[in-house]
Each structure stands twice: as C-alpha cells, then as structure tokens.
Amino acid sequence: MPTLVKALLNGDRLALSRLLSQVENDTKEGRKALEALFVHTGRAHLIGVTGAPGVGKSSLVNQLVQHLRKNSEKKIAIIAVDPTSPFSGGAVLGDRVRMRDLSGDEGVFIRSMASRGNLGGLAYGTAALTQVFDAAGFDMIFIETVGAGQAEVDIARLAHTTIVVEAPGMGDDIQAIKAGILEIADILVINKADRPGIEHTEKALRGMLELAHPISKQFLHHGRTEKLRMSNKPIISEDGWITCIQKTNSKDGSGVPELTEKIREHSIYLNKSGDRLTRDRNRLETEIDIMIQNTLNKEFRAKLPEEKFEQVLEKVIGRKLSPWEAVRQLINGRNP
Amino acid sequence: MPTLVKALLNGDRLALSRLLSQVENDTKEGRKALEALFVHTGRAHLIGVTGAPGVGKSSLVNQLVQHLRKNSEKKIAIIAVDPTSPFSGGAVLGDRVRMRDLSGDEGVFIRSMASRGNLGGLAYGTAALTQVFDAAGFDMIFIETVGAGQAEVDIARLAHTTIVVEAPGMGDDIQAIKAGILEIADILVINKADRPGIEHTEKALRGMLELAHPISKQFLHHGRTEKLRMSNKPIISEDGWITCIQKTNSKDGSGVPELTEKIREHSIYLNKSGDRLTRDRNRLETEIDIMIQNTLNKEFRAKLPEEKFEQVLEKVIGRKLSPWEAVRQLINGRNP
Numbered sequence: 001m002p003t004l005v006k007a008l009l010n011g012d013r014l015a016l017s018r019l020l021s022q023v024e025n026d027t028k029e030g031r032k033a034l035e036a037l038f039v040h041t042g043r044a045h046l047i048g049v050t051g052a053p054g055v056g057k058s059s060l061v062n063q064l065v066q067h068l069r070k071n072s073e074k075k076i077a078i079i080a081v082d083p084t085s086p087f088s089g090g091a092v093l094g095d096r097v098r099m100r101d102l103s104g105d106e107g108v109f110i111r112s113m114a115s116r117g118n119l120g121g122l123a124y125g126t127a128a129l130t131q132v133f134d135a136a137g138f139d140m141i142f143i144e145t146v147g148a149g150q151a152e153v154d155i156a157r158l159a160h161t162t163i164v165v166e167a168p169g170m171g172d173d174i175q176a177i178k179a180g181i182l183e184i185a186d187i188l189v190i191n192k193a194d195r196p197g198i199e200h201t202e203k204a205l206r207g208m209l210e211l212a213h214p215i216s217k218q219f220l221h222h223g224r225t226e227k228l229r230m231s232n233k234p235i236i237s238e239d240g241w242i243t244c245i246q247k248t249n250s251k252d253g254s255g256v257p258e259l260t261e262k263i264r265e266h267s268i269y270l271n272k273s274g275d276r277l278t279r280d281r282n283r284l285e286t287e288i289d290i291m292i293q294n295t296l297n298k299e300f301r302a303k304l305p306e307e308k309f310e311q312v313l314e315k316v317i318g319r320k321l322s323p324w325e326a327v328r329q330l331i332n333g334r335n336p
Numbered sequence: 337m338p339t340l341v342k343a344l345l346n347g348d349r350l351a352l353s354r355l356l357s358q359v360e361n362d363t364k365e366g367r368k369a370l371e372a373l374f375v376h377t378g379r380a381h382l383i384g385v386t387g388a389p390g391v392g393k394s395s396l397v398n399q400l401v402q403h404l405r406k407n408s409e410k411k412i413a414i415i416a417v418d419p420t421s422p423f424s425g426g427a428v429l430g431d432r433v434r435m436r437d438l439s440g441d442e443g444v445f446i447r448s449m450a451s452r453g454n455l456g457g458l459a460y461g462t463a464a465l466t467q468v469f470d471a472a473g474f475d476m477i478f479i480e481t482v483g484a485g486q487a488e489v490d491i492a493r494l495a496h497t498t499i500v501v502e503a504p505g506m507g508d509d510i511q512a513i514k515a516g517i518l519e520i521a522d523i524l525v526i527n528k529a530d531r532p533g534i535e536h537t538e539k540a541l542r543g544m545l546e547l548a549h550p551i552s553k554q555f556l557h558h559g560r561t562e563k564l565r566m567s568n569k570p571i572i573s574e575d576g577w578i579t580c581i582q583k584t585n586s587k588d589g590s591g592v593p594e595l596t597e598k599i600r601e602h603s604i605y606l607n608k609s610g611d612r613l614t615r616d617r618n619r620l621e622t623e624i625d626i627m628i629q630n631t632l633n634k635e636f637r638a639k640l641p642e643e644k645f646e647q648v649l650e651k652v653i654g655r656k657l658s659p660w661e662a663v664r665q666l667i668n669g670r671n672p
Binding site: 035038039040041042277280281284285287288289291292293295296297300312313316317319320322323324325326327330331 | 371374375376377378613616617620621623624625627628629631632633636648649652653655656658659660661662663666667
C-alpha cells in the first residue's frame with residue numbers, strides 16, 4: 001500500500017491534502033491511491049448543495065457546518081465546485097470567507113475545484129474527491145455546485161441528499177429554468193427569508209413542487225393535503241421521500257437547526273427504506289459500465305489502423321457512406 | 337428505398353411530416369429512413385438559437401424567418417426544443433403564435449420537440465430531425481432551445497452558427513450563468529432593445545465578451561480595438577470568427593435585417609475558412625465513435641452471463657473489490 005494512502009488512513013491531514021491534489025490532477029499515483037482506498041469507502045453521507053449564484057449557498061453551508069460541529073463530533077468535508085462560470089472566481093472568494101469562519105477546526109476540511117474542464121470530467125473528478133474524504137473517515141461531505149446545468153444534475157446523482165437553494169427576488173422569467181433543478185431536490189431551501197418577496201417565492205415554489213409531486217392526489221383520502229404541504233415537515237409517501245421546504249436566513253442562522261434536522265431525517269429515511277443501497281448500487285453499476293465501454297473502445301482503437309478509420313470517415317464526410325454502414329464495416333473488418 | 341423516403345426526396349410535405357414523427361419516436365422505419373437519407377444530407381445551414389425563457393426567442397425567429405422568406409427563395413425549417421422545463425408548455429404556446437405568422441407559407445416548416453426524455457437523447461433526436469429536413473432540401477434549419485444547460489451546449493455543437501439571445505432586465509446575479517453560454521455564441525443578440533437597462537446589459541455583455549475573447553490584445557497594434565468592438569461588425573481575427581453583438585426588437589422588427597446579414601456573413605466565413613468542414617468532420621467522427629462504443633458494449637454484454645456481472649457488482653457494492661479490478665476481471669474473463 002502506498003505510504004500516502006497509509007498516512008491518510010491514519011488521519012494525516014497533509015497526506016489527505018496531497019492525495020486530493022493527485023486525484024484532482026488525475027495522476028498515476030492518484031489513480032493507484034483511489035483504487036487502494038476504495039475498500040475503505042461507502043460510509044460517508046454525501047450531501048449536494050446547489051442553486052444559482054447569489055442565493056447564498058456558501059454562507060448557508062458555513063452555517064450548517066458550524067451548527068453541526070457545535071452539536072456533534074462528526075468530521076465534515078466541503079467540496080466547492082464552480083463549473084458554470086469560466087470567468088468568476090466564485091469558489092476562491094467563497095473560500096476566503098470560509099477560512100475565517102471555519103479555520104482552526106480540525107474536524108472540517110474545505111477543498112475547492114474551480115475546474116474549467118469538460119463537465120463529464122467534472123462529475124468524475126468530484127466523485128473521486130468524495131472517495132478520498134470518505135476513506136479518510138469524514139462522516140459528512142458537502143458538495144457545493146453553482147447553477148442548474150447538466151453538471152449539477154450529474155453531481156446530484158452522486159449525492160445521497162440533494163439540497164436546492166433558492167432566494168426571493170429573482171424574476172418569474174427564470175422560474176422555468178429552476179423547474180428542471182427542482183426535480184433533483186430532496187430538500188428545498190429558501191434562503192434570505194428576511195427579504196421582501198419571500199411569500200411570493202414560497203408560493204411559486206410550492207406550486208411547482210405540487211406539479212412535480214402532486215401530494216394532493218396521494219393524500220386526498222386523508223383529507224389533510226393542505227396541512228401536509230404547508231407544515232414543511234418531510235413527507236414519506238408510498239412513492240418515497242417527498243421534497244420538503246425549509247426557510248433559512250444565513251445572516252442570523254435562523255432555520256439552520258431545522259435544516260440540519262431535515263438532513264438527519266433524510267439520512268434515516270435513506271437507510272430505513274433501502275434507498276441508500278439502491279443509489280449506491282446504481283452509481284457503481286453505471287461507473288463500471290462506463291469503464292467497460294472505455295476499455296473496450298481503447299482496445300478496439302488500438303488494434304484498428306488509424307488510416308483505416310480515416311478512410312471510412314472520409315467516405316462518411318463525402319456522404320458516400322452512412323455512419324451506420326461505416327460502423328458495421330469497421331467492426332466486422334476488425335482483427336480477431 | 338422505402339416509399340416514404342422517395343416521396344420526401346420528391347418534396348412531399350406529408351411524407352416529411354410522417355418521417356419526422358418516425359424519427360422522433362426512434363422507430364425501426366425511422367432508423368432505416370435516416371440511413372437511406374444520409375447521402376442526401378450535408379447541404380443545409382444549421383442555425384442554433386438559444387437563451388433564457390422570456391428573452392423573446394420565438395418572436396425573433398419568426399421575424400427572422402419572415403424577413404428571409406421575403407428576400408429569398410430559401411426553404412426554412414424551425415425545430416423548437418424545450419428541454420429545461422418539465423412543466424411548461426412553452427414550445428406548444430410559441431407554436432400557436434408561429435402558426436399565425438408563418439402558416440400558409442409552403443417554404444416554411446415548423447416542428448416542436450417538447451421532450452422530457454434524457455438530455456443526451458434530446459441532442460441525438462434533434463440531430464436526427466435536422467438530417468430529415470436537410471435531405472428534404474431545406475436550405476436553413478433553425479434549432480431553437482431554451483436555457484443554458486448541457487443540452488443547449490450539445491445542440492450548439494450540432495449547429496454551424498449559434499445565436500445566443502439576451503434581454504435587458506435580468507438581474508446581475510444570473511450573469512454568471514450566462515457566462516458559460518456566451519462561450520458558444522457566434523452572434524450575440526440583445527433583444528427587446530427598447531427596454532430600459534439596455535445600455536447596462538450591453539456594457540455587461542461586452543465586458544464578458546472581452547474577457548472571453550480579448551480583442552484588445554489581438555488588435556492592439558492596430559490601435560482600433562475600441563472601434564472594432566463597438567462597431568458591432570463581425571471581426572475575423574487570426575483565431576477565427578469573434579462573437580459579434582446585434583441589438584434587435586422583435587416587436588417592430590428593427591435589427592432583424594442586420595441580424596440576417598450577420599448570419600449570412602458567418603455562413604460565408606464558415607465556407608471560406610474551412611471551419612464548416614472541420615465542424616462537420618468533428619461531429620461525424622464523434623458520432624461514429626459513440627456508435628462504435630455502443631456496439632462494442634452491446635456485443636460484450638450479450639456474451640457476458642448476467643449472473644457473472646451481478647456477482648462482481650455485489651463484491652464492489654460490498655467494498656470487497658474495486659471497480660477497476662472488477663472491470664479487469666470481467667474483460668479478461670470474457671469468452672473469445
């Protein structure tokens with residue numbers, strides 16, 4: 001076993017920091033370490049936190065982590081990912097504030113990825129970082145992403161619990177963009193709850209949730225639909241966990257204890273219902289599938305003379321051969 | 337050759353409509369037709385139009401198409417894709433307005449895809465629809481998408497010319513989301529140019545463009561940077577085409593003739609510079625690559641006993657085996 005891996009498993013912070021860099025840079029050592037660490041993973045609770053820029057995600061995560069640290073012995077990691085903006089220094093800026101609030105706490109580790117690479121790679125890289133933290137014995141790993149694109153959805157797939165953060169004061173015009181991301185939320189946070197327009201935002205979001213998961217239909221025979229949706233308590237229906245809403249104010253920390261409690265309830269739900277195992281299974285199956293595809297493709301391309309591929313591609317570009325026929329010719333004509 | 341394909345090549349509108357449905361539903365007939373049509377493709381100019389909901393994309397495309405039809409004999413297709421919102425009826429609503437403006441013109445064909453499937457599938461489906469229109473002899477194909485996610489970027493990769501539409505009056509908070517999508521723009525349109533805040537929006541967008549493609553550096557020795565960026569004329573630098581800005585007002589149609597001219601200039605640039613051929617080549621190469629991967633994977637999984645895969649997966653889920661080792665075991669243990 002590599003020395004760094006051993007040191008990491010013994011709780012060495014410097015080894016952790018070095019391994020995170022190696023894994024992020026996808027070095028040979030990094031890949032070896034990941035493989036050696038894998039058997040030590042699977043214990044951490046992965047929590048994705050996403051939302052548009054300006055809704056106050058970073059402050060909220062800071063508040064959450066401070067609250068959790070005050071009330072438990074849990075070791076917590078934060079991975080801040082900022083894929084949407086090629087120009088912003090968002091991740092870096094947020095980190096400075098964090099350093100002030102959370103520095104000096106040995107039970108907290110913060111890492112930012114201001115990657116500009118491709119998005120598939122970003123989800124892969126984030127997954128790899130969570131594995132390192134997981135093996136290093138962190139109990140909760142917060143993955144913070146900005147935006148509402150495919151990257152966020154991919155990263156949400158990685159998390160056990162997904163928190164989508166909204167804030168009042170964004171135009172109704174962009175509600176439609178949000179609708180897509182609401183689908184991935186386990187907990188929906190309306191931050192900056194002291195701002196004007198909070199009632200309007202809450203109403204709009206409740207309307208969207210109701211469209212996405214019509215509780216009314218499921219609970220109609222109980223005659224308590226309205227109360228359920230309005231109580232803000234997590235609801236577990238016959239279809240599973242139903243997105244709940246939590247209002248917070250990351251300035252004074254109000255709503256943060258309640259949010260912590262909802263995260264805990266979701267974690268309990270995941271374990272009890274078997275959903276956590278299902279998510280883990282699906283994720284690993286997809287991962288293995290992709291690795292098999294890449295391996296088979298590399299093998300195939302290594303055996304295929306480059307000029308053969310070029311010849312066929314030229315015919316396709318010249319519209320003399322369809323891509324389907326091209327693939328048939330390449331695959332059937334391969335060396336055994 | 338299938339009858340429908342023959343009819344389509346002879347300009348039969350009903351055959352076109354039927355084939356579009358078959359291709360969209362990915363039927364066996366649809367796939368056969370696509371393959372037969374491929375040799376007739378490669379002529380149309382594909383124009384992607386994207387932007388957030390509410391910026392007035394549909395009206396703008398309507399105005400553009402009406403202007404183009406008045407001044408040329410070009411046959412034009414519009415594909416409206418609405419992937420972001422699972423709840424909105426945006427595409428359908430926009431179509432009604434369109435029907436009123438463009439119906440009765442035999443040289444225009446409108447098709448909407450309000451798909452809720454996965455995003456990769458959406459880009460694939462859109463690509464397939466463009467092939468049908470292309471083979472049917474449409475000269476220009478507008479592909480209209482909503483939002484700023486991975487789907488839009490994928491669809492932009494398909495287009496020869498990408499137009500990103502913005503409008504004044506959206507908060508600065510969401511500028512960072514836009515930044516990502518600016519990267520894919522060949523032409524940046526600021527619609528609703530009569531609205532207050534237009535100067536602010538224009539200034540912000542110019543700043544972002546300057547950050548993304550610093551013309552100042554490239555043209556500094558010419559001493560005409562400011563003039564170049566401000567002239568709104570397309571600039572072709574040593575690095576190729578540089579995103580230009582066009583202000584429009586889709587209410588009264590102002591700016592639409594100038595936008596049409598910019599689209600034409602971009603088309604000329606693509607042909608002259610060889611960029612069009614490069615884009616075509618890259619797209620087809622990626623397509624073939626993906627098809628090879630899928631074929632190899634299907635072959636492999638067909639030969640692999642399901643219980644063998646399950647056994648290995650169970651070991652991975654139990655953290656007894658790493659995914660890398662699992663893949664090695666599965667691939668090395670395969671039947672010849």
